[in-house]
Amino acid sequence: MASLKVPATVPSPSEDAEQLRKAFEGWGTNEALIISILGHRTADQRRAIRQAYRQAYNEDLLKSLDGEISGDFERVVLLWTLDSAERDAWLANEAVRKWRPGNRVLIEIACARSSKELFAVRQAYHSRFKRSLEEDVAVHTTGDFRKLLVPLVSAFRYEGPEINLTLAKSEAKMLREKISDKAYNHEELIRILTTRSKAQLVATFNHYNDAFGNPVNKDLKSDPKDEFLAALRATIRCICCPERYFEKVIRLAINGLGTDENALTRVIATRAEVDLKVVAEVYQKRNSMPLERAIKGDTSGDYEAMLLALLGQGA
Structure with missing residues (x-):
């Protein structure tokens, strides 16, 4: 369920491109005009605006934006303006280059996207960085994290609803044995x-809970400071209940010491056309506060206005 609010009558891509050009001209940048356009256009509409802008002004809209805006506002606008596969490729490359054990971005991209979406990310990564995502993940990660992350980003899981209950039981037992043995x-x-399909994994985890009396993630919490165990739990949450996973990322981004703007920006920009409405509902239920109020209380200015636009506020 997307949260994006698009006006009933949308101007043509060339009109939008012309208005954006006007926002960049004269004294100072008209940030409100940028938000009113880009913050209320679908992926297809934004793609068409970029094409129209290039044709009219012989420049990439992203480059023009980069020269006009800055900070957290620039990051959310640029991420949002990219196609979803390009955006994920860019985020994956940033995560790989700055990789540390606590970074969950690669897990999010590998597990909270469909097989086709992840395949498109790998293609976009090839095209932009002239290397494969798998290659870069293998180079920049080590040990157990490499063992987990390389096959995760390489996966092309079956997407159908069929499940094998016998297999779910045997693999639940196998997971229990390995977790018990640490x-x-x-x-x-x-x-x-x-490698297993998401439907198959859900069946396996449900059987694990029924047979052994604990959710698999609870049994993976034996050492709360172990980052690899945290990565395994994040993998399972992204596969089984992405909206709860992303609610937690937002909650930690807002409730921590200072705001983690990068995490907040990433979740809002990547989920706005997917399930941000559901994430917001989970947030309100979990925190007894609407997500938009939490964002208003923790951000300001044009950055706040853009985030709220992607949450479906305004226009």
Whole structure:
């Protein structure tokens, strides 16, 4: 469920491109005009605006935006203006270059997207960075994280609803054995998480809970400071309940010491046309506060206005 609010009558891409050009001209940039256009256009409409802008002014809209705006506002506008596969490729490359064990961006991209979407990200990554995503992940990560992340970003999971209950039972038992033995990096455990369809994994995790009395993620919390265990839990949450996973990312971004603008920007920009409405509902239920009020209380200026536009406020 998308949250984006698009006006009933949308100007042509060339009209929007012309208005954006006007926002860049004269004394100072008209940030409100940028938000009123880009913050209320679908992916297809934004793509058409970029094409019209290039044809009219012989310049990439992203480059023009980069020269006119800055800071957190610039980051959210640029991420939003990109196609979803380009955006994920850019975020994946940034995550790889600045990789650290606590970074969950690669897990989000690998597990909260469909197989076709992840395949498109890999193609966009090839095209933009002249290397494969798998190659860069393998180069920049180490040890158990490499064992998990390379197959995750390489996956092309079956997307259908069919499940094999016998397999779910046997693999739930196998997961229980490995977790009980603290063999968290065992190749069988990683194989199950990185190759099975989401429907099959949900069946496996449901059987795990029924058979052993605990959700698998609870049994993976034996050492709260272990970043690899946290990565395994994030993988499972992104596969089974992405809206709850992303609610938690937003909550931690807002409730921590200072705001984690990068995390907040990433979730709002990547989920606005997917399930941000559901994420916002989960947030309100969990925190007894509407997400837009939390964002208003924690951000300001043009950055706040753009985030609220992507949440479906205004226009």
